[in-house]
Amino acid sequence: MIQFKQATKRYGPTLALDNITITLPENKIIGLFGPNGAGKSTLLKAAAGLVRLSSGNVTVAGKAPRQMRAHLAYLPEQNTLPFAWTIKRAAEFYRAFFADWDEDRYQKQLVMLNLREDMKFGHISKGQLAKARLLLTLARQAHCLLLDEPFSGIDIIARGEITRALVYDYSEGQQTMIISTHEIDEIENLVEHVVFIDSGRAAVFGDADELRCQEGKSIVTIMKEAFRHGSEQVEHV
Amino acid sequence: MAVSKWNMFKQLFQKEWDQVKTETYFVLALALTVNLAVVVFNIEQVAPLYAFVLMAPFLVPLYSTVQLFRREWSEGSIYLLLSLPINGGPIFLTKLLAILLEFIVQTAGAYGMTFLFGYIFEVTSRTNLKWAWTMAMSERGSLILQAAVMTGLIIIAGMALLASTIFLSQSLGRLVRRYQGLCTFVSFLFLLWLAGKIAVGAGDLVFRFINLPNIPHTPIPQTAAMWQTTAFLLATEVLITVLYLAGTAYIYDTKLEL
Numbered sequence: 001m002i003q004f005k006q007a008t009k010r011y012g013p014t015l016a017l018d019n020i021t022i023t024l025p026e027n028k029i030i031g032l033f034g035p036n037g038a039g040k041s042t043l044l045k046a047a048a049g050l051v052r053l054s055s056g057n058v059t060v061a062g063k064a065p066r067q068m069r070a071h072l073a074y075l076p077e078q079n080t081l082p083f084a085w086t087i088k089r090a091a092e093f094y095r096a097f098f099a100d101w102d103e104d105r106y107q108k109q110l111v112m113l114n115l116r117e118d119m120k121f122g123h124i125s126k127g128q129l130a131k132a133r134l135l136l137t138l139a140r141q142a143h144c145l146l147l148d149e150p151f152s153g154i155d156i157i158a159r160g161e162i163t164r165a166l167v168y169d170y171s172e173g174q175q176t177m178i179i180s181t182h183e184i185d186e187i188e189n190l191v192e193h194v195v196f197i198d199s200g201r202a203a204v205f206g207d208a209d210e211l212r213c214q215e216g217k218s219i220v221t222i223m224k225e226a227f228r229h230g231s232e233q234v235e236h237v
Numbered sequence: 238m239a240v241s242k243w244n245m246f247k248q249l250f251q252k253e254w255d256q257v258k259t260e261t262y263f264v265l266a267l268a269l270t271v272n273l274a275v276v277v278f279n280i281e282q283v284a285p286l287y288a289f290v291l292m293a294p295f296l297v298p299l300y301s302t303v304q305l306f307r308r309e310w311s312e313g314s315i316y317l318l319l320s321l322p323i324n325g326g327p328i329f330l331t332k333l334l335a336i337l338l339e340f341i342v343q344t345a346g347a348y349g350m351t352f353l354f355g356y357i358f359e360v361t362s363r364t365n366l367k368w369a370w371t372m373a374m375s376e377r378g379s380l381i382l383q384a385a386v387m388t389g390l391i392i393i394a395g396m397a398l399l400a401s402t403i404f405l406s407q408s409l410g411r412l413v414r415r416y417q418g419l420c421t422f423v424s425f426l427f428l429l430w431l432a433g434k435i436a437v438g439a440g441d442l443v444f445r446f447i448n449l450p451n452i453p454h455t456p457i458p459q460t461a462a463m464w465q466t467t468a469f470l471l472a473t474e475v476l477i478t479v480l481y482l483a484g485t486a487y488i489y490d491t492k493l494e495l
Contacts, residue, residue: 012414050319051494070322080316084255096248097321099240 001026002047002144002176006056009042009200016042018200019056024193026061027173031191031208032180033223039200040180041077044146047178048074060144070098073142075133077149083122087115087132091139098140105169106139113165127158134162138169145177151186159186166190184220194219196226203227246327253335256308257301261339264293268347272354290351294343295396302336302400306407316495325489329404329482336400337393383460387467394474401481402428408488432477439473 002024009017016039024030032040045051046058049065049072060068081090087110095101110117113131121129134150150166151159163186170177179187195205203226204211208219215222271290275283309315318328356366372378406428410421 045495048320050316052492069320072320074316074320076313076316078313078316080313080320082252082255082312082314093248093252095238096244097240097323099238101238103238 001061002178003059004043004046004056005058007043007046007053007058008055009039009046009051010054015200017046017053020200020202021056022195022202022205024176024178024195026176028176028192029170029187029190030176030178030193030195031184031187031219032178032195032197033182033184033219034197034203035182035227038182038197040182040197041148042200043197044074044148044178044180045076047144048072048146050074068144071100071143072146073098073137073140073144074146075137075148075150077152079121079129079133081121081133081136084120086118086120087135088117090121090132090136091117094136094139098142100141102139102141105141106135109135109138109165109169112168113161127154130154131158131161131165134165138165141171141175143175145175147177147179149181150179151181151183163187163190184223188219191219196223198227245321245323246331249323249327249331250334253305253332254338256305257298257335257339260297260301261342264297264343265346265350267293268350272350276354276358287351290347294340294347297343298336298340298396299399299403301339302332302403303407305332305336306404310411319493319495325486326483328489329401329485332404333397333400333478333482337397340396341393380460384463387463391467391470391474394471394478397478398432398474398481401478401485402432404485405481405488408485408493412488412492428481432481435477435480436473439476440469443469 004017004020004022007017007020008015018039020039020043032043034040042051046053047060047065049069058065060072065072085093091106095103113135115128115132115135119128119132121132124132130150130153134147137145137147147166150162154162166177166179166187167190179191181187191208193206194208194211196203204222211222212219217225268290271286274280275286280286309318321328352366373382402425406421406424409424410417413420
């Protein structure tokens with residue numbers, strides 16, 4: 001369970017998170033939605049312990065995120081691996097640090113994502129790079145997966161592969177997966193819980209099915225309406 | 238899958254070595270090229286060329302130190318490091334060890350190659366080297382060799398001190414959002430000044446309790462006096478390096494964010 005209590009993050013004059021108080025349930029696939037610059041990445045970084053909140057706090061399973069790094073698999077939007085490395089070298093590196101590395105899962109995902117171990121990060125396409133980074137994240141049986149814009153800049157075919165990879169090895173009832181994206185269509189059918197962020201605030205959050213039933217609309221439509229009405233209408237289903 | 242601290246350390250070191258090995262090969266290639274060029278083209282004005290080759294092992298590791306930290310941010314691998322279940326201590330220690338290895342390999346390679354080429358192709362150098370070897374085997378030569386070892390140790394520790402100063406000043410520079418370069422540069426100058434103050438302070442403290450001998454007039458054997466002074470200098474350099482490295486790790490663990 002990830003809890004944000006009055007979480008506020010400022011970058012100079014910019015307010016990235018504005019007094020957010022939400023609880024993200026355990027063992028679910030959670031969609032973190034919102035337009036560009038809404039504060040989704042900052043929220044994920046805070047959950048991963050990569051930013052320090054200006055005020056308030058965040059806990060993962062009751063502990064500070066930095067204490068939970070061995071159990072968190074964070075996939076940032078940008079590349080994080082040295083360009084000179086191959087996928088094999090990166091896997092070797094991850095294997096050394098994370099006890100939850102699953103070799104079987106790694107080998108299966110490697111085939112599924114159409115990647116080869118000898119591919120160098122500096123020499124592959126953007127789509128392949130995104131898939132390779134996702135591979136290294138999904139090869140872990142981490143309790144909590146934090147995926148920041150996994151579809152950013154990826155063509156439609158690679159998007160399909162990524163979506164399939166996300167669900168293929170997801171350990172239902174054992175893993176929490178938070179996917180931050182502004183491209184809701186890609187994962188609307190995957191998510192069980194949703195959080196809409198706008199201007200650093202949680203505009204709407206709750207169970208995805210309940211939201212759909214209550215509003216009688218798709219998640220995409222609900223989000224569009226939520227942002228049209230502005231973030232003053234904070235709603236919790 | 239079990240993880241071991243040793244394997245983590247090894248992987249971190251290998252990551253850092255991967256980053257600096259290009260510069261290492263560059264200096265070795267430069268030394269080889271210059272030495273070959275001098276022999277093949279029979280160049281007479283060799284001093285500027287050799288100055289370049291023999292200075293490179295001291296300057297290039299400093300450039301590598303700056304790049305080692307800067308690349309983490311420019312390539313985004315800082316995200317990877319900050320996501321690992323370890324603190325800043327081993328991260329910066331492995332960076333420092335990679336820089337020291339780079340320095341030692343470059344120095345040994347560039348100087349070794351130059352001496353070797355001199356020995357093989359230059360009759361004068363060969364005579365001089367033979368003379369140096371005979372000297373080294375004599376009683377006075379042993380003293381010279383020991384002095385060379387002491388100087389080498391002090392230089393290696395000095396490189397460690399400079400590298401840790403660069404790491405700490407870069408970490409301090411990252412704490413501000415604007416004028417990071419200026420802040421890093423000012424921090425670097427300040428930390429060098431502080432290192433000087435710490436060294437003088439440590440010297441005063443030591444001299445208060447231990448009477449270090451004046452080497453030329455020492456009543457005890459000259460080498461022992463030299464080793465005492467070397468040990469003091471080394472201890473001071475290592476102390477400041479450890480302090481600065483601990484400061485860097487502290488900033489990394491408690492202040493740095495993305």
